[in-house]
Amino acid sequence: MSTHASPADPIEAQRVAEACRDLMWRDDRASKALGMQVLAIGPGSATLAMTVREDMLNGHDICHGGLITTLADSAFAFACNAYNEITVASGFDVNLIAAARLGDVLTASATEVAKSGRTGVYDIAVLNQHGQRVAAFRGRSYTMKGKPLVEGLPMGKAR
Numbered sequence: 001m002s003t004h005a006s007p008a009d010p011i012e013a014q015r016v017a018e019a020c021r022d023l024m025w026r027d028d029r030a031s032k033a034l035g036m037q038v039l040a041i042g043p044g045s046a047t048l049a050m051t052v053r054e055d056m057l058n059g060h061d062i063c064h065g066g067l068i069t070t071l072a073d074s075a076f077a078f079a080c081n082a083y084n085e086i087t088v089a090s091g092f093d094v095n096l097i098a099a100a101r102l103g104d105v106l107t108a109s110a111t112e113v114a115k116s117g118r119t120g121v122y123d124i125a126v127l128n129q130h131g132q133r134v135a136a137f138r139g140r141s142y143t144m145k146g147k148p149l150v151e152g153l154p155m156g157k158a159r
Helices: 010-027 029-033 065-080
Strands: 037-042 045-051 087-096 105-116 119-127 133-143
Antiparallel strands (some): 087 133, 105 119
């Protein structure tokens, strides 16, 4: 049975975030199919990486913008679900800033900007292996209160 008490202890909050990551990753067929890796997870944050493959290139021989957006969206999903409450995207904006090319290693780092009630705002920076910004993504989330991702763990953001 889930408890609705937020984990006030940072160590417990990290443990919850890791358990949420593990459960989400188990069934995340889209992120796995694109070769993504979860590099880091924390309460309200996540970092994922993806190497640009031949089958990700468009007719201009650069990475398809939708795939860069998918990487950012996956980092967003892991970050906003790290509080053990089922959370979905309610919208996002993305700006593609530079091209990504075959072999580039893209890293998407998501950070929580604000979370209040059922809504949240997250910024995701997508960088290449040289630290150059490839995309800027801002996601808006909606949390389904009372619906745990992992049964038996605390739910909600520590206050």
